[in-house]
Amino acid sequence: MQSTAPLHTDANILVVDDSPVNVKLLLALLEHYGYRNCQGINDPRWVEPMLEEQLPDLILLDINMPHLSGHDILAWLKTRWGEQAPPVIVLTAQTSRDTRMQALDLGARDFLTKPFDQQEVMQRIRNALQVHFLLKERNDRAILLQNLVEERTAAIARLSLEDPVTALPNRRALLAQLEGRLREKAPAALYFIALEGVDDIARLHGYATSEALSLHLRDRLLEHFASQATVGVWNTNKWLMITQQPLARGELSNQARAILHCIAQPFSIDQVQVRLDARIGISHTAMPHQSADHLLRLAALALPDTAAEWRLYQSSIEDTLQKRIRLHEALRVALDNQEFFLVYQPKIELPSGRVVGAEALLRWVHPTLGFVSPADFIPMAEDSGEILRIGEWVIEHAIRQLEEWLIARQVSPDFRLAVNVSVQQLTRPDFARNLLNRLLRSRLPAGALEVEVTESGLMENVELAREQLRLLARHSVPVAIDDFGTGHSSLAYLKTLPVSVLKIDRAFVSNMDTEPQDRRLAETVIDMARNFGCITVAEGVEKPEQAEMLRGMGCELAQGYWYSPPLKVEQFIEFCAARQLEMA
Ligand code: C2E
Ligand code: CA
Ligand code: CA
Numbered sequence: 001m002q003s004t005a006p007l008h009t010d011a012n013i014l015v016v017d018d019s020p021v022n023v024k025l026l027l028a029l030l031e032h033y034g035y036r037n038c039q040g041i042n043d044p045r046w047v048e049p050m051l052e053e054q055l056p057d058l059i060l061l062d063i064n065m066p067h068l069s070g071h072d073i074l075a076w077l078k079t080r081w082g083e084q085a086p087p088v089i090v091l092t093a094q095t096s097r098d099t100r101m102q103a104l105d106l107g108a109r110d111f112l113t114k115p116f117d118q119q120e121v122m123q124r125i126r127n128a129l130q131v132h133f134l135l136k137e138r139n140d141r142a143i144l145l146q147n148l149v150e151e152r153t154a155a156i157a158r159l160s161l162e163d164p165v166t167a168l169p170n171r172r173a174l175l176a177q178l179e180g181r182l183r184e185k186a187p188a189a190l191y192f193i194a195l196e197g198v199d200d201i202a203r204l205h206g207y208a209t210s211e212a213l214s215l216h217l218r219d220r221l222l223e224h225f226a227s228q229a230t231v232g233v234w235n236t237n238k239w240l241m242i243t244q245q246p247l248a249r250g251e252l253s254n255q256a257r258a259i260l261h262c263i264a265q266p267f268s269i270d271q272v273q274v275r276l277d278a279r280i281g282i283s284h285t286a287m288p289h290q291s292a293d294h295l296l297r298l299a300a301l302a303l304p305d306t307a308a309e310w311r312l313y314q315s316s317i318e319d320t321l322q323k324r325i326r327l328h329e330a331l332r333v334a335l336d337n338q339e340f341f342l343v344y345q346p347k348i349e350l351p352s353g354r355v356v357g358a359e360a361l362l363r364w365v366h367p368t369l370g371f372v373s374p375a376d377f378i379p380m381a382e383d384s385g386e387i388l389r390i391g392e393w394v395i396e397h398a399i400r401q402l403e404e405w406l407i408a409r410q411v412s413p414d415f416r417l418a419v420n421v422s423v424q425q426l427t428r429p430d431f432a433r434n435l436l437n438r439l440l441r442s443r444l445p446a447g448a449l450e451v452e453v454t455e456s457g458l459m460e461n462v463e464l465a466r467e468q469l470r471l472l473a474r475h476s477v478p479v480a481i482d483d484f485g486t487g488h489s490s491l492a493y494l495k496t497l498p499v500s501v502l503k504i505d506r507a508f509v510s511n512m513d514t515e516p517q518d519r520r521l522a523e524t525v526i527d528m529a530r531n532f533g534c535i536t537v538a539e540g541v542e543k544p545e546q547a548e549m550l551r552g553m554g555c556e557l558a559q560g561y562w563y564s565p566p567l568k569v570e571q572f573i574e575f576c577a578a579r580q581l582e583m584a
Contacts, residue, residue: 007034008129012054015040016047016073017062017091022114026060026091026121033122044068048076055081057136058128059088060112063099074106087132089124163233165211166218174232174240178292181244182285189252189284191241191259192299196277196307198237205272210236212269217276224262240296247284249312256280256310264308279303280310287313328384330366331377335389340364342397343566346575347418347537347559350551354583355576357416359452359559360398361566362390382422391425395435399442399449401569406444410573418450418480423457427464432471439477450478452503455486455494466497473498480537485521495532502529506540509560513545526553 013035015026023040030038039056041047044065059077063070070090077085087109092099100111109131110124161173169177181188195217202210214236221231221241229243241259245251263278281302289295301321302313311317334340340362347357364372381387398419405411425431439449451472458465458481469479480501481494485508494502504525511518522538529536538550541560550558564575 007126008057008133009034010037011035011057011129011133013038013058013060013125014047014050014056014086015060016044016065016070017060018042018044018065019062022062022091025116029116029118029121030125044070044073047073051077051081055084056086057132058125059086060091060125061088061108062091063103064093071102071106074103074108078107087128089128165214166233168218169230169232171232171234174230174234174242175292175296177230178242178295181242182292182295186244187247187285189243189245189247189255189282190295190299191243191256191310192234192281192283192296192303193239193241193259193263194279194281194303195237195239195263196279197275201274201276205269205274209269209272209274213267213274213276216267216269217263220262220265221259224258238300240299247286252282252284252312253310256282260308260310277307279305279307281313282310283313324380327369327372327377328380330369331364331380331384331386334364334366335386335393339366340390340393341568342394342401343568344417344572345559345566346564346572346579347416347557348563350547350555350558352583353579354412355579356412356414356557357418357450358572359418359420359566360394360401361420362394378422382424385424387422387424388428391422394419395421395438395449399438399444402448403443405573406448411576413445416448416450416478418452420452420482423453423460423465426451426453426457426468427461428468429464432468432477435472435477436475439475446476447478450480450501452480452482454482455484458497462497469498473500483539485525500534501537502534503537503539504555506560509538509540509546509550510542512549513543519549522550522555523553526550526555530554 061070089110090103090108093114163170281299283298298313302311304311342360344358346355349356402417479499483505484502485505508518535556537557541558
C-alpha cells in the first residue's frame with residue numbers, strides 16, 4: 001500500500017535504544033527514505049539534556065533500557081513538556097498488554113514491534129509526523145491569533161481613553177484620573193474650558209483646518225502646562241485641564257488667566273490666521289462634592305457667560321440655575337393655567353396729543369413666584385420654543401380686545417394696536433399666512449393690528465423674515481422695527497425691507513436732552529425714516545423736554561411713562577376717555 005501522507009523529510013527524529021544495532025538499523029532506514037535530520041542515542045540519560053537544547057519532532061523510544069526505562073522517559077516528557085512534548089513511538093519486543101497500556105497512559109502515540117517491518121515502520125512514522133505537524137501548525141496559528149487579539153484589545157483600550165483627533169485623554173480617561181486623585185485624597189483643580197468659534201472655523205475653513213487647530217491648541221497647551229497639568233478633551237469645543245496645584249483663589253485665577261492668554265494668541269494654519277476665544281469654569285476638590293463626575297459638573301456650571309473670562313464655582317450659581325429651571329417649568333404650564341394677561345401702553349400722536357394706538361405688552365403673574373418680568377421670561381420662552389404658543393395667544397387676545405374696543409367705540413376707528421412678535425414666530429414659513437387668515441376672520445379694518453419686530457431679531461435671519469414681511473405688507477399689515485438703533489444694522493439696508501414704522505430705542509431717547517450725539521442720532525433716524533416713507537415712534541419718553549424735542553424733530557408718535565405706563569384694560573379705557581375729554 002503506497003502512502004499519500006506528506007513525508008516531512010526535514011523533521012527532527014530522535015532514536016533512543018540501548019541496542020546500537022537497532023539504532024543503526026533505524027537511522028539507515030530513515031536515511032533511505034530521505035529523512036535528513038535524524039539522531040540516535042544508546043544511553044537514555046542523554047535524552048534530557050538533548051531535549052533541553054532542542055525538541056525533536058518525533059522520538060522513537062525503546063522501553064527496556066538500563067538506567068532509565070522508556071516509561072521513565074515518557075513520564076518525564078509529560079511532566080517537563082506537557083502539551084509541547086514531541087510524539088513518541090514506542091519500540092518494543094514485548095507485546096504485553098500491561099506494558100502497552102502503561103505506555104499509552106504516559107502519552108505514547110504508537111507502537112512498533114521488533115523485529116521491524118520496514119513498510120510498517122515508515123507508515124507509522126509518517127502518520128505520527130503528519131499528526132504532529134498538523135497540530136503544530138494549528139497551535140502556531142492559535143498563538144498568532146491570540147497575539148493579534150491581544151494587540152487589538154490593547155489598541156482598543158488605548159483608543160477608548162483617547163480623543164481620536166488629538167490623542168489627548170478623553171472624557172473616560174479624565175474621569176478615571178480624577179477618580180484616582182479623589183481616592184488618594186490628593187488636591188486637584190478642574191478647569192473646564194469652553195472654546196468659542198470652533199464651529200465657525202469648521203464651517204468657514206473646513207474640518208481639516210478645525211482639526212489642525214485642535215492639534216495646534218494641544219501642542220500649545222502641552223508646551224505651557226504639561227509639567228503641571230493633565231490636558232484632555234471633553235468634546236470638540238470643551239477641553240479640560242486638571243492640575244494638582246494648591247487651591248488658593250490667587251493660584252486658581254493665575255492659572256485661569258494663563259490658560260486664557262495661551263488660547264487667545266492667534267493660530268496660523270496653512271497661511272490662515274484663526275483666533276479662538278475661551279471661557280473657563282473652575283471647581284476643585286476642596287469644594288463639597290459627591291464624585292468626580294459631580295466635580296466636573298460644578299466646573300461646567302461655573303462657566304461664565306462672557307468670553308475671555310473665568311469663574312470659580314459657587315453654590316449661588318447652582319441656586320440661580322435651579323431658579324431658572326423652576327421658572328422654566330412654571331413657564332411651560334403658565335398658558336394652560338391662564339396666568340398671562342396683556343397690558344396696554346398708549347401711543348400718543350405728538351403734535352395733537354391724541355391717543356392713536358397702543359402697544360400690547362405681556363404680563364405673567366405666577367401664583368407663588370409672583371410677577372415675572374417679560375425681560376426674564378420672554379428670552380426663556382424663545383429658547384424653549386414656548387414663545388410660539390405664547391405668541392399665538394398674544395395675537396389672538398389682542399385681536400379680540402381690539403374688536404371689543406372698536407365695537408364699544410372706546411377707541412377711535414383709526415386706532416392701531418401693536419403686538420410684539422419674536423423672531424422665532426416671524427421666521428415660521430406660515431406666520432404671515434396664519435396671521436392674515438386670522439385677520440380676515442376678524443372684523444378689524446385693514447392696518448388696525450401692527451406687528452413689532454426687534455431690529456436684532458430681524459437681522460438674525462433677514463431672508464426668511466423678508467418673505468414674511470412682504471406678504472404682510474402686501475395685505476397692508478403695518479410692521480414696526482422695534483428697538484431701532486441697537487441692532488447695528490444700516491438704515492440703507494433696512495430700506496430694502498417692507499416696514500412702515502421705526503421705533504427709536506429708549507436708550508437714545510432717555511439721553512437726548514443731555515447727549516448731543518444721541519440727539520443727532522434721533523434726528524437722523526427721523527429724517528431718514530421720513531425719506532423712506534416710514535413714521536417714527538419714540539420709545540421711553542419720560543420727560544416733557546424729550547417730548548418737546550422729538551416733536552420739533554418731526555417725530556410722529558411717542559410712548560413712555562411721561563404719558564402713561566402700560567395699563568390694564570379698564571385703566572387703559574379710562575386713560576383714553578380722560579384724554580378724549582381733555583382734547584374736547
Ligand atoms: P419692548 O417691546 O421694547 O417694550 C417696551 C418696554 O419698555 C416695556 O417693558 C415697557 O413697559 C417699557 N417702557 C415703556 N415706557 C417706558 C419708559 O418711559 N421708561 C422705561 N424705562 N421703560 C418704559 P416690558 O413690558 O417689561 O417688556 C420688555 C420687553 O419684553 C419688550 O420690550 C419686548 O421685547 C418683550 N415683550 C413684552 N411683551 C411681549 C410679547 O407679547 N411678545 C414678545 N415676543 N415680546 C414681548
Ligand atoms: Ca415693542
Ligand atoms: Ca422697544
